[in-house]
Amino acid sequence: MTATRGLEGVVATTSSVSSIIDDTLTYVGYNIDDLAENASFEEVIYLLWHRRLPTKPELEELKQQLADNYEIPQELINHFNMYPIDKVHPMAALRTAVSFLGLYDEEADVMETEANYRKAIRLQAKLPTIVTTFARIRKGLQPVAPRKDLNFAANFLYMLSGQEPAEIEVEAFNKALVLHADHELNASTFTARVCVATLSDVYSGVTSAIGALKGPLHGGANEQVMKMLTEIGSVENVEPYIQNKLDNKEKIMGFGHRVYRKGDPRAKHLREMSKKLTELSGEPKWYEMSSKIENIVTTQKNLPPNVDFYSASVYHSLKIDHDLFTPIFAVSRVSGWLAHILEQYENNRLIRPRAEYIGPSLQSYVPIEQRG
């Protein structure tokens, strides 16, 4: 038995949710470029869960189901108040909150397909409320009640700021949600599938996935990108800062990818949005710095930016706190996790690979008295 480090190139399951073939990303066969330009996030949720686009009535029904489930239990809000709120990372709060939410779902352990679908709706609907409520409570602000008349993207921005967002902000945020929704067998999706393949419940699957997304090599990279941009501070500082990191063989967050070689097809959409939104917000320097970093890293390392790189300046321009970037990734990606969880249940087999043992060979047990 020989291990493949990081399971690179290992095909671990079949799936009909999304695919990456020759650097092209599709959701159920629809090119991500097409979806990014045209689809609402709600349509994408439907597409991933049903593996076809909805009709108008089906889309309306899904929107209604989501809106009807936006509210989170008061017990969860009380629970937030018990956290060491000024020290807790919102991604840790989200992980805990989703697990906590499962305690209040009477169907949490009901394994029928319809019950699992209802839980999918509840989780998809409540994640934005969890993230925005936590974000406000930690600042000493009152949570803002969800608005059923707004679409998913607009409602998130509204619950976060308490103000109805501008059309351009909603458009950009919707596009970001569409771009982050699913990505084949990335680490957090794989985690979710491994978890539920034991026939554990949907809440456990999503909680595990949030834990995996949190890491800086995965979804956590978007926050690290903004940390780097803030540290650099100006276009003039880009060159010495990045050169120093590259000379010291440090990783530049937001670059590289396990699967894409020529580049992440999502990055161009985020680059374009970053240019537009940073200009509109009166801070074009965030795009200019990002663009210069891209130039250096692609020239010297031949590493293109991934989805996390330009999303940082996009979210910053939308006046979103930097430590909410990864929770926002989760608000979108939960749609993909849930699609994969439902798909795993449909045709389940325990996921249990092997390890190549590299420890000592057979040893004789020495009683404690003889070990000194």
Ligand SMILES: CC(=O)SCCNC(=O)CCNC(=O)[C@H](O)C(C)(C)COP(=O)(O)OP(=O)(O)OC[C@H]1O[C@@H](n2cnc3c(N)ncnc32)[C@H](O)[C@@H]1OP(=O)(O)O
């Ligand atoms: C939504 C997402 O999860 S997208 C990914 C988000 N993560 C990041 O942006 C973090 C930065 N990027 C990385 O750490 C990696 O590129 C990953 C984790 C995305 C992919 O990792 P892997 O496929 O395991 O590649 P690995 O880390 O082995 O890198 C291969 C080589 O490229 C280099 N490399 C990879 N990414 C980077 C980077 N961002 N900056 C500098 N060098 C890099 C490595 O140092 C390594 O070089 P070596 O062969 O000389 O040792």
Ligand SMILES: O=C([O-])CC(=O)C(=O)O
């Ligand atoms: O697929 C991956 O390894 C990481 C990624 O880009 C994502 O999850 O969107």
